[in-house]
Amino acid sequence: MRRGVKGRGFGVLTEEQIREIHHGVLQVLETKGVKIENKDVLDLLRENGCTVDFEKQIVQIPGYLVEECIKKAPSCIRLSGRNKENDIIMESGRSYFGEGCGSMNVLEYGNTLRKPVKGDLEKAAKLGDALPNIDHVWGLYSLPDDPLLGLHELDAVISNTTKHCCILNWYGRDLVSRQIEMIKLVAGGEKELRKKHLVTLYSEPTSPLIFGKDFTEAIIEWSNYNQPVIWYPAQKPGATSPVTLAGTLIQGFAESLGGNVIVQLNNPGNPFIAGVSPLTMDLRTGMNTYFSVETLLIQSAAGQMGELYRTPIFGTGGCTNSYYLDTQMGVEAALSLYGSAMSRQTLIHDIGMVGAGDAGSLELVTLCDELIGMIKRVEKGIETNEETLALDIIEKMDYGEDFLRLAHTRKHMKDEHFLPQLLKRIGMKDRKEENTTISTAHKRTEKLLKEHEVEPLPQDVKKRITEIIEESKVK
């Protein structure tokens, strides 16, 4: 089992504020309600005590139901990989890291952009499988002109990693049912499909307060099979949610927990990952961002709400607004990654996303792998015991003597000091392009893609998956 990182909990909200926000959430759901463009779901909610205006498609969800469903949502979810050793445990306070999804361009090492092909999703998955600190694997890229994108994405990811997989694209019940079929093949049957959670689906409401038809259908279909779902509002403060961060948190969590109500009523105990996107819009220009200072605040607060609800919280980190492998990328990816981990977000994704989501960079994914290593070291903290207090060492040493030769130094160096491979410290004489972090990250990326081997899917499973895709094309 992969252990992830237990975050330190950088909490910006006080206990009182957490309560205030939760009360706001209940108020919004109970009084304002959400618009749900799906008659089956409206019926389901009505049957369970909600006030429904079928004509306007508005549902008001009473507070007791919201809280009941929070309790029903499992606090501890095992997400599996094809290799059981790669299983991860979703529980509040423990963080796991994965790449982004859905970008429409590949940012290559030389800072050129090109359109992705299926092979790029496969590479991204393979890289995620190879990197030691990536815990769940996503495709990073999109194939926007391919109507079977959802099937290709799933195929690319599940074939190229034995870690837990996550996917973005479904669109339409027809496609979702084929995806379920594919996962069933990998799991080994219907029973195994329900028990093993091999793939998590990402879906989202449309802020403010609309649950779109297809999006809602997807989480219903997915939870019909007890599959884990993420329901992640991507509200932009000042554009599709209140400009104030507190108001954004309230609206966002209202949408998030509204989704949980649907999922729990449909399948009590269905794995559900809550949360709100911390990404904002630059209100000066209308540009969407993949990092801002507000991101750090929202991440922190979202993590705290997750502690209150004891549900896993979806997180965002390791991404940037920059379209280049440059300073901005380094700063933003590091801050967002560190922020999400310190905020104790559970399933942290979006590693490798650049250009505010327009592109994906494999080099950035590799760089973030090292950053996660650093985060893990911070989490480990400072050990205090007889050995580490080193009083007898200090006692024994002569005044002015060096510690480099000591057995004690050799013994503890690797535990106490993180040894970066990419963020190198070199001297003046070695100052050259090929020793820069990004150059080293590129070399490491290439090496891993070349040398890493993924245990392939069983031949008959892979064959049948390919057939399903072909059959879908014929339609």
Next chain:
Amino acid sequence: MNDLIEDIRKALGVYDGEKCEELAKKALEIKINPIEVIGALRKDLEELGKKFSEGEVFLIDLMGAADAMNSALTVLKPAIEEMGGAEKRGKIVIATVEGDIHDIGKSIVGSMMVSAGFEVMDLGRDVPNEKIIETLKKEKPDLVGVSAMLTTTKEKQKELVELLKKEGLREGVKVMVGGAPVTEEWKSKIGADGYGEDAVDAVNVAKKLLSL
């Protein structure tokens, strides 16, 4: 008369839509030329748009101003039409395609188009192509812009172009497409006229297409 135009310009300057609406009604009452009123407001809005492109004015200000402008326009439009219409700046119909409910991007584009002096009719979200065609026949705009956020719903943009051809309307209107999964290549592939990567780009492309 100058006082009222001064006042309504001031109201626009602080993005007070209610005040603009009130003063527009007053203008009609005291028989001030509505075309002059709108003309003055349009100039101010264009000035604002210029400042926006220079980074001096923010998007939220522009959206506020466009809203205030629309409040005045709604009141004055019937009177303007009676007089034979205002200076032709370009009439645009915008919509988010059927099956798609994302419209923040389109709303931003709409407001920026208003700031650039266009007359904008926003049909909202989840708009079937049939409704768009119906509107085009009735309103006869110079340009129609359709937005899609999902890889699946952008297909509707392709369908719209085909429908326009079928109905014999294609030549009479410029078609622009936009949205997250939309690209320059997609625009060319489906035979649309313009694509804007973001709202600012969209306005510039629209201006070019309408030779403004």
